[in-house]
Amino acid sequence: MDAKLVGIYRDSNLVPATCHGAWDLSSGVPDLVSVIIPAYNRSELLVRAIQSVRDQVYRPIEIIIVDDGSIDEIEVHVAVVTESLKSDHGLSLTFRKQEHCGAAAARNLGVLCSRGAYIQFLDSDDCLLPSKISAGVAILRESFSDYTYCRAQFVDHSGALLEHYFGSLGTGTARDVTDFIWQTMCPLFRRATIEALGPWREDLVNFQDWEYGARLELLGFTREYDPTVRAIFSQHAVGAMGAGALTEDKLRSIWCAYREISLLARAIKRLGPHLKYRLTRRMIFLAVQCGARSNWGLLQQIEAEIKQLKLNYFIVTLVVTLLGLFRASSVCRMLEAWGDRRMAND
Known part of the structure; x- marks a missing residue:
């Protein structure tokens, strides 16, 4: 990150606020990765996302699920999963609830509850491939970059792979500010990066990841690109903000x-x-x-x-x-x- 630019940013009134209070992060636990999953209904898809974290070859991991005021039986599904995790001593699951404030607020609460030295965001309808976290941690251990990101491949509602991807190298120009060069599940962040950048914007119903990524670029946060596909982006219409009419x-x-x-x-x-x-x-x-x-x-x-x-x-x-x-x-x-x-x- 560019410390001078981040200093100007912090002194301005442009740092987003969160409904969960002060953006005060504790020191991270070395090697621990916090996977933060906001959830609103879609219990079956959430279970699939959790399973993709269980399938990671990396340990230790803490999963933090933030229920954004769901009206289905999401808590029952999470309880079943939590019970099944007891035999995996390198994996834990924390369940938190908030009033229905949106995915950005849920991610922010997840960050404030997290303990990991690294932070991975994952939407409840997407999945990580087994090497996602291990590859990301290895890259960050070998570099001074603030975060790393991989490619994510699209799948349709039936699970069929599509020849469409998120995650690109970037151009080193203003295009990297205005274009989508990654999707939410692509990056793995250092905890210090998340703390310096500040909260996700909670007043956005869509374009949250675009704004978050643009902020990173403008403030000079450095990144490492992993061209390998290590995540899955699901195209569907089950509660997806990107689906439906442009209201x-x-x-x-x-x-x-x-x-x-x-x-x-x-x-x-x-x-x-x-x-x-x-x-x-x-x-x-x-x-x-x-x-x-x-x-x-x-x-x-x-x-x-x-x-x-x-x-x-x-x-x-x-x-x-x-x-x-x-x-x-x-x-x-x-x-x-x-x-x-x-x-x-x-």
């Missing part, structure tokens, strides 16, 4: 993520021309998405805040103003489809 809450969450990263980049003086350009493109596309859903009120808010951020705002304001003036949702839908193709090939 107003999701649009607002995306805008909040863009805004906070723009403010951070400006505060630490890393908002160069390339990053301005990348963020501007994303904001224009978000404005188009708002227009495609006739969400003209949010589109106007985006226009006003873009002016305050001064991100090439003349071009953005012109585009956004024209969209709001003519209010042609059909045109916005055409632009959205075109933009989706451009983003996919970019």
Whole structure:
């Protein structure tokens, strides 16, 4: 990490807060890996995720499950699993509950309850392959990097492997701030990295991992890329935030993520021309998405805040103003489809 940038960040009002109180982490237990799994219903998928941690060749591991106010019988399933773990002295399981505040708050509570020198996040619908943690720990032991991350392969609802992956090397440019170079389960973090970075943003319903990764990049946290597939990302519609319609809450969450990263980049003086350009493109596309859903009120808010951020705002304001003036949702839908193709090939 860049200590100077982290110092500026901490002195600003841009460090996210958590509903669980002060971000005060105790010293980590050497060699121990804390695997933090937020869970909201989806008991069967959760059991599968836990099993993938049990299958790790590495020990010692503590599993911390945070129930985000589930209404199914998740506690019963976890109790059965906990009983079966008693014979594995290198593996423990802790179960905590919170009111329904979202996955980010659940991850934050898990971190505050953790004891490990290393921290691994895992969503309840995804899985780690058996070598995931051992490979990550080995890399961090041999380097001074703040975290390491691997590739994750997509599987469909039937479990069939797809030729689509999360996890890429990165370019060493502003693209590493604005692009998804990993998914939640890909990294293994040092405890000190998590403490310095601060909590996950609890006001985001989606784009949580994008904002978290962008913060890491801006603040100069160093990483090691492992090109091996060591995790599985499940595509399904069972309570997945990424599935379903792009609602107003999701649009607002995306805008909040863009805004906070723009403010951070400006505060630490890393908002160069390339990053301005990348963020501007994303904001224009978000404005188009708002227009495609006739969400003209949010589109106007985006226009006003873009002016305050001064991100090439003349071009953005012109585009956004024209969209709001003519209010042609059909045109916005055409632009959205075109933009989706451009983003996919970019």
